[in-house]
Amino acid sequence: MKKNKPKSNLSTNNSSPDTEPILSSDSEALAAKETDDNLEKLAKKLTEEWNKPVKAGKTPDLSFAKFAERLPKKDQ
Secondary structure, X not given: OOOOOOOOOOOOOOOOOOOOOOOOHHHHHXXXXXXXXXXXXXXXXXXXXXXXXXXXXXXXXXXXXXXXXXXXXXXX
């Protein structure tokens, strides 16, 4: 497995002083962080988070009557 190699193949184009780079410094920093190891760590973390059991809580009342209670009254 390749380590610490950016996933992005994009590069900046600085052939002349009048042209702006294609990627900003923020984009370049992000591309540098997108290594195989970092992406694998992210995938593992998200998998663990998504596989956690959902906590059973109070079920929201989605009836129209409850909704109507929250509507502003035009009569007042």
